[in-house]
Amino acid sequence: MAAKTLYEKIWDAHLVREEPGKPSLIYIDRHLVHEGTSPQAFSGLKVAGRKVRRPELTFAVMDHSVSTKNRAIPLADPDAVAQFDALARNCQEAGINLFDMHSRNQGIVHVIGPELGITLPGTTIVCGDSHTSTHGALGALAFGIGTSEVEHVLATQCLSQFKSKTLKIDVQGKRPRGVTAKDIILAIIGKIGIGGGNGHVAEYTGEAVRGLSMEGRMTMCNMSIEGGARAGMIAPDETTFAYVEGKPFAPRGKDFQEAVEYWKSLATDPGAKYDTTVTLQAAEIAPMVTWGTNPGMVTQVTGRVPDPGSFSDPVDRKAAENALAYMGLKPGTAMEDITLDRVFIGSCTNSRIEDLRAAARVVSGKHVAKSLKQALVVPGSRVVKAEAEKEGLDKIFRDAGFEWRDAGCSMCIGMNDDVLLSGERSASTSNRNFEGRQGKGSRTHLVSPVMAAAAAIEGHFVDIREWSGVDGNE
Amino acid sequence: MKPFTKHTGLVAPLDRVNVDTDQMVPKQFLKFLTREGYGRILFYDWRYLPGEKPNPDFVLNLPRYKGASVLLGRANFGCGSSREHAPWAILDYGFRAILAPSYADIFYNNCFKNGLLPVTLTHEQIDELFKRTEASQGYSVTVDLEQQVVTDDKGLRYSFTIDPFRRECLLQGLDDIGLTLVHEDDIAAYEKKRLRVPLMSQPLDVKYHH
Numbered sequence: 001m002a003a004k005t006l007y008e009k010i011w012d013a014h015l016v017r018e019e020p021g022k023p024s025l026i027y028i029d030r031h032l033v034h035e036g037t038s039p040q041a042f043s044g045l046k047v048a049g050r051k052v053r054r055p056e057l058t059f060a061v062m063d064h065s066v067s068t069k070n071r072a073i074p075l076a077d078p079d080a081v082a083q084f085d086a087l088a089r090n091c092q093e094a095g096i097n098l099f100d101m102h103s104r105n106q107g108i109v110h111v112i113g114p115e116l117g118i119t120l121p122g123t124t125i126v127c128g129d130s131h132t133s134t135h136g137a138l139g140a141l142a143f144g145i146g147t148s149e150v151e152h153v154l155a156t157q158c159l160s161q162f163k164s165k166t167l168k169i170d171v172q173g174k175r176p177r178g179v180t181a182k183d184i185i186l187a188i189i190g191k192i193g194i195g196g197g198n199g200h201v202a203e204y205t206g207e208a209v210r211g212l213s214m215e216g217r218m219t220m221c222n223m224s225i226e227g228g229a230r231a232g233m234i235a236p237d238e239t240t241f242a243y244v245e246g247k248p249f250a251p252r253g254k255d256f257q258e259a260v261e262y263w264k265s266l267a268t269d270p271g272a273k274y275d276t277t278v279t280l281q282a283a284e285i286a287p288m289v290t291w292g293t294n295p296g297m298v299t300q301v302t303g304r305v306p307d308p309g310s311f312s313d314p315v316d317r318k319a320a321e322n323a324l325a326y327m328g329l330k331p332g333t334a335m336e337d338i339t340l341d342r343v344f345i346g347s348c349t350n351s352r353i354e355d356l357r358a359a360a361r362v363v364s365g366k367h368v369a370k371s372l373k374q375a376l377v378v379p380g381s382r383v384v385k386a387e388a389e390k391e392g393l394d395k396i397f398r399d400a401g402f403e404w405r406d407a408g409c410s411m412c413i414g415m416n417d418d419v420l421l422s423g424e425r426s427a428s429t430s431n432r433n434f435e436g437r438q439g440k441g442s443r444t445h446l447v448s449p450v451m452a453a454a455a456a457i458e459g460h461f462v463d464i465r466e467w468s469g470v471d472g473n474e
Numbered sequence: 475m476k477p478f479t480k481h482t483g484l485v486a487p488l489d490r491v492n493v494d495t496d497q498m499v500p501k502q503f504l505k506f507l508t509r510e511g512y513g514r515i516l517f518y519d520w521r522y523l524p525g526e527k528p529n530p531d532f533v534l535n536l537p538r539y540k541g542a543s544v545l546l547g548r549a550n551f552g553c554g555s556s557r558e559h560a561p562w563a564i565l566d567y568g569f570r571a572i573l574a575p576s577y578a579d580i581f582y583n584n585c586f587k588n589g590l591l592p593v594t595l596t597h598e599q600i601d602e603l604f605k606r607t608e609a610s611q612g613y614s615v616t617v618d619l620e621q622q623v624v625t626d627d628k629g630l631r632y633s634f635t636i637d638p639f640r641r642e643c644l645l646q647g648l649d650d651i652g653l654t655l656v657h658e659d660d661i662a663a664y665e666k667k668r669l670r671v672p673l674m675s676q677p678l679d680v681k682y683h684h
Contacts, residue, residue, distance in 0.1 A: 016664045017657050022639045025657060027664055037557065039507040050651065065505060081503035086507055095681050104681045116680060117484045130556040130580060144580055146558035147509075148587035148650065156654045158661055162637070193494055195550035198579055218477060228553065230579045248677040255675070294492055294553075315491045322490070415501050434496040434554060 003269035006235050007201045010141040010266065014124050023160045029123035031059040031153050032109050033096070035087040036415070037128030037321040041151035043092040052094040054157045059118055060091050061099040068378050068405035071101055071220055094154075100413035107381020107407040109217040110348035114218065115383055117247025121263040126153055129349045131431065132231075133224040138244065139236030139266055141201070144225065161434050165275035167200035167229060171208040173282040178465035180205035180358070181216030182279075182350060182429070182448035184208060185223045186288035186298045192278055194296040197229030197234045200276060203268065204234050208282035214243040215354035216353035222349045223431050226295040235267040247474070290433045291337050291445040292323035297433075299335060301451065307331035323337050326386050326435055327443050328423070336461050338445065341424040343368070343375040343436075343456040345402075345449055347412035351380030351428035353387050355449040360393040361469040362453035369459030375402045376418065378410040402456070414439045427455040476589035477647030480568045482616040483543030485533055487607045493547060494554035495581060499563050513566030514558055538611045546603055547574035549620025551592075561585045571617040573624065575600050586640050589647060591619060600631050608628070619645060 004012070031054075033326070034195070045052070051056060065080040067073070074079050078285045084101070084228050091098040101104045105116060106342065110131050113119040121139035126132060128150040135142035145159070153159055169188055184292035189196075202224050209220070217234050223388040224232025234240075244250050251259045286300040294379040297320070308320035310333065329338070345351070347357050354377060368375045385407055388394055394404045412430035414437070420426055422441025429452050430437075433444035447455065454464045464470050503515045520532045528535045532543070545564065551574040552560060561584045564572070571591040585592045595603070607613045615626045619641060624632045636661065643650070654661075 017660045021669075025654060025660065027661075027668070033564075040509045043507070048651070067666065077505070082507060083505050093611055099682055116677070117675075128556060128558075130554065144556035146556055146561075146580060146584035146587060147559060148584065152651050155651050157665075158654055158663060160650060160654060195576060195578065198550065198576065225554075225580075228578060229548070248680045249675055252675050294494070320490050327534050413546050415504065432494075432496065432554060434494045436500050437496055440500070440519055 003272035004085045005274060006139065006203055006233055006266055006267045007141060007164070007166055010122055010124065011163060013122070014141070016368050023162045025158045026124060026161050028126050028153050028159055028172075029057060029276050030113070030116075030125040030127065030155055031157070032113055032127035032132070033058060033150070034063050034109050034127070034129060035083045036064040037147050038150055039083060039086045040147050041128070041154060042361050043085070044151040045154055052096065052154045055095040056097045057157060058154070059099070059113070060087060061106060061109050061112060062087060062101045063106070064409045064413060066101045066408040067142040067411050067416055068408050068418060071406060089301045101157050103310045104382050107383065108348045108351065110218075110222065111351060111380030111384065115137060115247065115381055117244060117250030120244060120250065120259070121240055122266050123321050126159060129442045130225045131222050133229070134218050134222040134348055136224070136231050136233035137214060138240055139234060139263065141231055141233065143231040148385065155292065157205050157277070164201040164230065164422070165199050167197055168274040168277040169202055169203045169204050169445070170277065170279045170280060171204065171206040173207055175208045175211060175282045176285070176465070178450070178467070178470045179217060179282070179285050180448040180450060181212050181219040183285055183288045184282070185220045186278060186290070186295065187229045187281055189223065189295045190276070190288070190298040191280065194226060194294050196265050197224065197227040197473070200229050202227070202229040202232040203274070209234060210237070213354055214239060215352040218352065219349055223295065226431055229328045236263045238324040254286060257438065287448065287451050287464055289451065290444070291327065291329060291335065292320065293326055293435050295431065295446055297323055297432060301335050303335055304334070305329045305331055305333040324365060336463065338425070339371065339460045340427050340455055341373050342420060342426045343372065343377065344378070344411040344426055344428040344430065345452050346378030346380065346410050347381065347430035348409070350449045351378060353384050355429065356388050356393050358389070359449040359453035360396045362457055362464070362467060363400040363402070363457060364396050364469065366400055366457045368456045371459040372402055373424070373458060375456040378405045378406060378418070379407050381407045392473065400457070411438055427452045427461065475587070475647045475649065478570065478589050478591045478619055478620045478644045480620060481543065482614060483570065483605045484539065484541055484612065484614050485546050485603070486539040486542035486545045487546045487604050489548065491548040492550045492553055495552055495557050495560040497553055498552070498560040499557060501521060504557060504559060507673045509562050511566065512573060513568065516563040527639065541568070543568050543570050544609055544615055544617060545569045545572045546600070547572055547577045549576050549597070550601070552579035555585070556580045558584045558587070561590050562590045565590050572599065573603060586644060587650065589644065591644060592635050593617060593624060595624065595632055595634055600637060602630070613628035
């Protein structure tokens, strides 16, 4: 039998039907749903007189517009209320389990899936959200879909798909101290460009990737879409199995042992061919900070804001000029000299317990800079929040001058009231620095949790490799 | 879905690379329950000044591009968020086709679900179209999906490739879900075969509500 990649193995195992010249029908094991991209799908079903085929494989959660403050206070935003009501009603009618904003398991969809064991190796997972790529960290095939496809999966539990090309991203050698999973993925996007992975499913390999915890792997896979790859994956290994074991929905006992045997068979076969291969040396990666208006506009913290004139392609030059004008930055400015208004630690990229532990170590016993208007920590889920509070991390953050909030997407997308004001500049552990992403006129710099934490203390970016409390194992 | 066969219309040039879907439909407009009415808010932050006054510097607000129905873009058009509100807004504004050198995967896919045709041309062809659009006021093209060709009345003729299945669905305006449900037997057979997979246990210690 021909050697196969991880992606090809999962694809083949989920083929319901294939026909030459047509997209294949693949089976979807888990369908995750949130309030933002689902209402039109449910109404489409109703109009066509169709039913949800497998409600027990569908999981819904409220995350995008939830308040991270006191949820006992009714929301002031009537549109958000209507959307939450619609989700609750649609789930009730279809028999779909919903983690509503009051559930103790509520959180960002891409945090709670893995945390609850809904996400498992070898499964296919979709959600009307581009950061569904996160779940690939467990060795699942997971990707974002549009609302029409949400409706399609609700109705058929299948998706009509063309097979993607495969992209191997090999990060060789050990990760240096102070360099996190976030820095690795930002370095990758900086190298391949934000459209570099278009048409591909990425698989991350190499010693630096193997050495990451599940949280770190999720951070990497999360941002696959920022490099254009709809899905990103990492072959399941002992780290994965240890993470999955004991999770609420995960198989138990003998079932778990059998599952592990199957999951072990999923790793890419020796000699399997990828359509494209990209190689990076971990030793060359430094803490990264974005300077522009997409995640590919990124440099090392010790670097400088580039001169648009240094771009040879006129289209790129113009894009850099636009970005610098929007960001209010001058070419040649040292990244470490950029001062901040707000710091946000959170989002489906970096809000898991390990992210919070790493940030807490940096800020412990220190205080956020007086020049800062706000420093915010938003745990990815209520389970993360509870664990952090058990460990006393909330106290460390509060003592250092951070606000400690309830779980949700929050300032990553600013659909609730956690936003930047026009012209304000943030260090953010989220995934997108697009114009207006964190509020109209917002200026976002994407960084790792330890960088965000250190920047909050200093009021500007710093080379966190020189800091104590940064142990290189975040 | 509205079929697409052939369309002639005024071209509007959006000369920016990597236009993301956050620009097409900013997040504050993701809270609605319908698929309609997004045309007004397309490119909101670029298009409007405070108070929703049209920004005179934004290309779609220039009088010469009023009524445009073919959108000319640059590489990696539609990157970022999976929000289908983006193609809904483009269509509702009045565009029927997009011409660009490349598209982000999810956006590209979403276009086809809504009868919006994303045509892929080479960088050189797109450059030429930008030149022609800017050079002559009222510049129009015809996008013919049946013939797979973009033409103007000055002799330009660019053929383009497109997946034959996607082309057929768009030409006929086929309902995706209907197409899949024809294969109900295959789906049922697959589910029977994989009865134990996906593995899922009765959850321990999980609360959906309070």
